[in-house]
Amino acid sequence: MANFLYTTRTINSKDFVYMALYHTHRPQDFGSVVGQEHIVKTLSNQILAGTVAHAYLFFGPRGIGKTTTARLLAKSMNCTERKKDSAEPCNACASCLEIGRGSALDVIEIDAASHTGVDNVRENIIDNAQFRPTKSAYKVFIIDEVHMLSTSAFNALLKTLEEPPQHVLFILATTELHKLPDTIVSRCQRFTFSKIPSDALKAHLAHIASSLGVTCEESVLNHIVQKSEGCARDAISLLEQVMATGEKHITAASAAFLLPPSAAEEVVALTTAIVHGETHTALQTIQHLYDQGFQFLQFTDDCIAFLRTLLIAQVTPQYIDTLALEAATKKSITELSSSLTQKKLIALIEAFFDARAQLRQTPMPQLPLEILAVAQTQTDPMSASPVSTPLPPGAALPTQKAIPATPPPATDTVQMEENTPLPASEEPKKQSLAKKVKALVSHKSIQISLEDARKKWPEFIQVLEKDSPALTFILKLAELHEVNGNTFVIAVGHQFHRDKLNEKHCMQKIESMLAPIYGGNINLNIVLKDKKAIVEKKQELDSLASAFGGEVVA
Numbered sequence: 001m002a003n004f005l006y007t008t009r010t011i012n013s014k015d016f017v018y019m020a021l022y023h024t025h026r027p028q029d030f031g032s033v034v035g036q037e038h039i040v041k042t043l044s045n046q047i048l049a050g051t052v053a054h055a056y057l058f059f060g061p062r063g064i065g066k067t068t069t070a071r072l073l074a075k076s077m078n079c080t081e082r083k084k085d086s087a088e089p090c091n092a093c094a095s096c097l098e099i100g101r102g103s104a105l106d107v108i109e110i111d112a113a114s115h116t117g118v119d120n121v122r123e124n125i126i127d128n129a130q131f132r133p134t135k136s137a138y139k140v141f142i143i144d145e146v147h148m149l150s151t152s153a154f155n156a157l158l159k160t161l162e163e164p165p166q167h168v169l170f171i172l173a174t175t176e177l178h179k180l181p182d183t184i185v186s187r188c189q190r191f192t193f194s195k196i197p198s199d200a201l202k203a204h205l206a207h208i209a210s211s212l213g214v215t216c217e218e219s220v221l222n223h224i225v226q227k228s229e230g231c232a233r234d235a236i237s238l239l240e241q242v243m244a245t246g247e248k249h250i251t252a253a254s255a256a257f258l259l260p261p262s263a264a265e266e267v268v269a270l271t272t273a274i275v276h277g278e279t280h281t282a283l284q285t286i287q288h289l290y291d292q293g294f295q296f297l298q299f300t301d302d303c304i305a306f307l308r309t310l311l312i313a314q315v316t317p318q319y320i321d322t323l324a325l326e327a328a329t330k331k332s333i334t335e336l337s338s339s340l341t342q343k344k345l346i347a348l349i350e351a352f353f354d355a356r357a358q359l360r361q362t363p364m365p366q367l368p369l370e371i372l373a374v375a376q377t378q379t380d381p382m383s384a385s386p387v388s389t390p391l392p393p394g395a396a397l398p399t400q401k402a403i404p405a406t407p408p409p410a411t412d413t414v415q416m417e418e419n420t421p422l423p424a425s426e427e428p429k430k431q432s433l434a435k436k437v438k439a440l441v442s443h444k445s446i447q448i449s450l451e452d453a454r455k456k457w458p459e460f461i462q463v464l465e466k467d468s469p470a471l472t473f474i475l476k477l478a479e480l481h482e483v484n485g486n487t488f489v490i491a492v493g494h495q496f497h498r499d500k501l502n503e504k505h506c507m508q509k510i511e512s513m514l515a516p517i518y519g520g521n522i523n524l525n526i527v528l529k530d531k532k533a534i535v536e537k538k539q540e541l542d543s544l545a546s547a548f549g550g551e552v553v554a
Helices: 037-049 066-078 092-102 117-131 151-162 198-211 218-230 232-243 264-275 279-289 296-315 317-322 328-339 342-359 367-379 411-419 424-442 450-467 469-477 495-502 506-519 532-538 538-547
Strands: 055-059 107-111 139-144 168-174 189-192 479-484 487-492 523-528
Touching: 037 066, 037 189, 066 092, 066 107, 066 139, 092 189, 107 117, 117 151, 117 317, 151 232, 198 232, 198 424, 218 532, 232 450, 264 279, 264 296, 264 328, 264 367, 264 523, 279 296, 296 328, 296 342, 296 367, 317 328, 328 523, 342 495, 367 469, 367 495, 424 532, 450 469, 450 479, 450 506, 469 487, 469 506, 487 495, 495 523, 506 523, 523 538
Parallel strands: 055 168, 055 189, 107 139, 139 168, 487 523
Antiparallel strands: 479 487
């Protein structure tokens, strides 16, 4: 029978079988644990002082050393050759070797995910705890994913956990602390494991590669660290994947075919296009993602994470230096964070959150991001710097809208002036004045029914589409919900659409285009409608799909 050792990488041997790299490089002493120095120091001090608790709770994300640390604690407490002035196990005595192989009878590892019931707890833990250790000084129970235990199982465990025999040590590990009863948590010493810092993880990967006679370009290590998100197990697995080429020096080119595709460059490209108002580039990027088979839900999460980085970088610029990213990406972060106001950046993050919520409902996976790109780039540039051409000195500001609350009373006087002959030099001024007054008179307060308002609404959309495609997209998704006098109540499905339409220049543009179509002054009231209604209204999706040259398939 093959022996499964944590310390061998021999392949095609009669005595050994291949072990995954994260197994063969699992820390065998406290000094090899990466990124959890505060926990290692505390446990080491307790071991030396003889004040080890009867129950520990290790909490933190997956793959960062919770179970490994639990095994090291069990190994150190049962080591027969440990030096008095050191907390490190000897890794040579029979107890250390058995625990390292996973064959120690007195170290019981239980996966709570597959042993959730009260009967398993009674048989494997409570009853077993009453017997003294077979060989070792302590009987150690390591319960992984302990949050998966049932309520009755927790209740059965509680009494033993509260008053365990002197020879028993409990180590509970979980990724979801909030699912544990307070009665369990309160009876344990809790240690919170953190994601491994980028620099420490990169150095650890370089050390592992070096021990195997392999070197990696820094860009490869950065890519692995970024993809693993602080998880040592994932990072080592990815390192093993790129080492499958058999090369002694791993370059970015050779790793590109083996590592999962990174969306980092696409995230930067899309964000940059949106910030700079480059609609065509943004839509091209999204189409490229679709053609390459990217998962848009994950990509949207990546965009949100990147925007979060921009937000933190605005407040704490030195934060960028702590990231395991390429120099070009760091440069993009610096440039983008300085070109956005915090208000605009927060609004963009909210827009991506809204798009993310739509991804699970849309029949076209790229559609929510395309809507976001068009809405954010064409309606209102995201850049903090002004993008409009500055007016020359002394020039008057253009008037977006000039609609009085009530019609001017001087209509008859103006008509008489129109019929009164004027000198040739004054004729152009007279005509200009007449046109202005005529426009002012036409924009009077009106009363209109909802039915009549909806009849002319397509005409308004057609006029608006020539001037502002982005506003047209939003209003095609909206609904002319109600008319109160000369106030149109427009119902939209998303908060960022409401915010966009309520912006002063957008409101002025829409109202100024509505006035000549409806023959009077129109006011807008933008409200939110139930999102369920959006899903149920197929004609809205049809309209939007048509704008992109597609169709909705039932």
